[in-house]
Amino acid sequence: MKYRQLTKEQFESLHREFAQFLASQSIDVNEWNQIKQEKPHVAEEEMNIFSDIVWDDVLKRTEYLEHFSSNSINLFKCEDKKIYRIVIQINNDSINLMESKGYQWLLKNSLDSTVDILQGNKIYQRERNAEIFDLIEKGSNISKGELYEYFKGLITAS
Structure with missing residues (x-):
């Protein structure tokens, strides 16, 4: 992980973007819930990747x-x-x-x-x-x- 995972509040405010991120990897809501239950380490990794993408976007625009x-x-x-x-x-x-x-x-x-x-x-x-x-x-x-x-x-x- 390049930065740190987004907080729960940040994930909640980016709910739609996170859903689009998962969809871009062909992961729907049902599959995401299954991953969280059965493979929490995979869910954690997906959240880390998304967090890095968000941080990179925010930081590159920071002046x-x-x-x-x-x-x-x-x-x-x-x-x-x-x-x-x-x-x-x-x-x-x-x-x-x-x-x-x-x-x-x-x-x-x-x-x-x-x-x-x-x-x-x-x-x-x-x-x-x-x-x-x-x-x-x-x-x-x-x-x-x-x-x-x-x-x-x-x-x-x-």
């Missing part, structure tokens, strides 16, 4: 990631060969970026002396999707990139 903690934000732009990163570090214990109030404070005070903004980039050390998946497993969320582009604009303007 931006965000990871929040109470005093920092890591923003990633995922291109084909390189990943770009902007780190926003708040050096003020009274600001909590995990709360709306703290997040709003940051947007209004991005150039405050207690805000450090760093940037960098690197060529992927492993396959692109594997590195993005690793960031997601460590708590990053896929985003549309508005926050990354906002801070990129601030850095460029400085």
Whole structure:
């Protein structure tokens, strides 16, 4: 398995797609139920293959990631060969970026002396999707990139 198996909730939300996946292998509902009962290891393998297909599709389309903690934000732009990163570090214990109030404070005070903004980039050390998946497993969320582009604009303007 390349990534990890989808959760029960993810399988439920992709019920139709999973049924189509099974149908593409000439497995109907009755046969699937029989496989689950009599050959759970085969059912598990089918679920793993489907999970990898879904993850590959999601990851290849992922352009931006965000990871929040109470005093920092890591923003990633995922291109084909390189990943770009902007780190926003708040050096003020009274600001909590995990709360709306703290997040709003940051947007209004991005150039405050207690805000450090760093940037960098690197060529992927492993396959692109594997590195993005690793960031997601460590708590990053896929985003549309508005926050990354906002801070990129601030850095460029400085």
